[in-house]
Amino acid sequence: MAHLLGAENLHLEYPTRVIFDSVTVGLSEGERIGVVGRNGDGKSTLLRLLAGRQEPDGGRVTRRGGVTLGMLDQSDELPDDLTVAEAVVGGRAEHEWAGDARTRDVIAGLVADIPWEAQMSRLSGGQRRRTALAALLTHDWDVLFLDEPTNHLDVEGVAWLAEHLKRRWSPNSGGLVVVTHDRWFLDEVSTATWEVHDATIEPFEGGYAAYVLQRVERDRMAAATESKRQNLLRKELAWLRRGAPARTSKPKFRIDAANALIENEPPVRDSVALSQLAVARLGKDVVDLLDVSVSYPSENGAETEVLRDVEWRIAPGERSGILGVNGAGKSTLLGLIAGTVQSTSGRVKRGKTVRIAMLDQRLAELADIQHERISAVVAREKTSYVTGGKELTPGQLLERLGFTSAQLSTPVKDLSGGQKRRLQLMLILLHEPNVLILDEPTNDLDTDMLAAMEDLLDSWPGTLLVVSHDRYLLERVTDSQYAILDGRLRHVPGGVDEYLRLRRSAQQVQAAQTAAAGKPAAAHGGPVELTGAERRALEKELSSVERRMERTGHELGRLHDDFATHDQSDYVGLGRLQSRQRELEEQHSDLETKWLELSERLEA
Template structure:
């Protein structure tokens, strides 16, 4: 059944046409993700579909009796009304309290909000979640969401994706969260140059199909083709679920990536990073940290010892308020620990992108603002000018001569990030760098970071960006520790679902540096008596070294298994691989024995 039809719809603001002669329809059960550049017409399109905006030309038809629920980027909450009144309306308490669906929405979106509080006392993120809860509690034939994941953490985004997937309501969603797109949508619309291009499947399918169209038409320039190949290569190397939705022939698209190298030449980058940084980047030694200052606010770290090494690319995960930004500020030396010591390498050249952007001179022009930092920068093997990098991050042509004071919030964030990169740092601390960035700009930023050597510590609720850019994930689970997550975001969600309890030592070595799933779990004996502070630090460093060695040996073992599977018919090659596998396993057992000995001395 058709719910909404658009016939030859056109709309523009000033001289720029956002929609040109667009005709499309939405049927019951459709689940559509809308993508496109910022300012390209996505919000205009969904406003027309919702009936909130009358187009300049064309006709919009709604099915009789259609119930549409829409979430805009702003909100219309009455500041004098309570949260409960806004979300639940005139429902009696016994009515909504007895509804499991309503209770689930309240628990996952408003669990930390006082329902009796007036809307005027809420933060921007709390107002956003209140508006989303109000929408989801209602019954609708069509739900339209504009950036629903803004202000939600990874856990809440995962819940929202599962909730929307379970509803039978038709869905149209605008979002730059690519993981969320793949989780909820079965069709993708791209708004580009006033037209709406339609693709089957979620984000992964959209990338493959777009590459296929570009290959057939031979219409994309070389640089964008190279970027698309790298994006597809990463998607195809990722979990199989990423590409389970395409309903078209993908052999031609796969041909694009047949000889595509890994997204990052890890060995080369780590060598370069190590040469520039030296062996020490950050060593946390018995650090205790509270988010609000010594003894104030939530406990972030409790006597934690940890090492961040050269070339590490770490994604930091945790619920809102767990202390992720506080940890970055600790590393940036803008806050001091309650106790303990933070050792910073002598060669560290730091760049810190916080959520509170540094003020830019509103009177300067965009290109001048970047060139005052540096006019050229080396990224990987290529030298880029300030103008070229500005173009990659969305400032094309005349946009480079705009006055900073006229930029939007998203444009200012892109400009600040580029200024940080132009300062040629070797350590990057990025706190929510993807805020207000569209998908094309995210792709460019990821590609830029692929060639950047150095240590990267990233906080982001954008799961796709996190998995794409970081090599390892570390979690703040509220227990005062930094916990390694060999299974990435999936493992984090599983641990949170289980109450945040720590798993065996195989997943997180108590307060020490990067661990490995191969590290054996042991009971925690008493620490060896008489250890001095210096001896304990040396032992912890040795433990960290052994864990990294186990991590590498585990990777070699996995690659050998893959090679053996590929050479199943070549018995000579199999014999060689089997001998190499036995050597790796023997080395691994030796390292595990050393690990156990050191861990026992530390009482781990």
């Protein structure tokens, strides 16, 4: 493969520490590199050095003549007076960019919901970020450097970006280097991984799953001081091999070696034991949303309905992820559960023993203690915290979340974004809520810290609700997923894949209806009308589906009550109930899909 760019004997140091020492790396045609490492170890700095945006103290960076390089930097700023159209397509005439399939695809995938003539100064931070990414991707580049490109993208946006990058170049051309904490995204786009650590760069074959295996093997052969990290990564590998076989089948790594490593590793969660503990802490009632709708007044005085007819009985010990596009109503749903949002109609019922805590994106819990040292904050908290049957002091909990003893004297305001998120989580856990809501918890965390947080949540015996664009995290810490589609909440037994299929199907139907409405009737003979007999047959089938949906819904409700009253020591009986629940949820999901199809045919 032809060389594109690289670095020889790279050296960089700051007054307090060495960032890189004698580092040599190269990128060749067809390579797709994912960069991982702890926060602050130099991942973003590496991209800037290789792109020529920062000069090293020693060594040199080389680039093959004529190679073009485009980069998305975390600090990229578009001028405030620039419009979205000017940023994305520049001065090109509409007929020029509209005739380019790639440009159309990028606009549809990233900025379709942003006003085309809006100025940058009027956009949110997330909209500006997506516009900057779209502006980069509409141009031709031999090499792309992307620094945290999935920030501010929802699950659909992340899936679109992964597919775009896989199709952007032919297999043996182009080069990609991406820094991201999104492990699903790394597995989708990467053919190799660079780990930045201890002033060096260590290469691994394959994406994130392959990297985990190779790193476990490396750690196993290392000194005993690596044992803590090794055990954590073994648990991660066990989940990868058991829970996501499709992911580990793509990289070329030794399946036998992986199976040997996890032979004695238990499942990441003991679901029955956790459910038993959750019922003991919560009782049978958690939060029930009963036929709840939420509307807000819009600018023209009319009501905008965000959620409608939501029916959700949250069970003790339930671990659920919530999916939906930006603006679908996920935060509104969380607010209903937490009690910060009032319903327009319907009823929200909370159990008497419920204690809800939310890890949100605003870090509001830290505002009053920002000038205090971590040690002082910890000293005021509980003397112990029990997790996985083990009692930990707050200091040990901090260590488990990646803090060193030297950092205990650091004021809260001087912590990095990732450290603040970890401290926020620790303070919430020490208050022992029994319902924990995580709203985009992966922001500012590296892959090691995400694994540590997931490990901690595995032994947390309460009800867990997660909203995140991080698909890996959702699949890792939750047992079921729900989606908000057109204001309604529905269970998606097939998880993120099923949600994306439903979204694509809805978009295709909408596009077809729009196209049909835009054509003159004479051109295609007008819309196809159903005959009376066809309409009656469809209405009869729809009525039958609705009755079956109602029956499965009632049976699921009875099953929920059975879980609460069942002997929690009867593991066999609980297992049967769980199997029946999965069976009913799959039936209900199939019926909902059928109902949507029939409704669309009747409305067409």
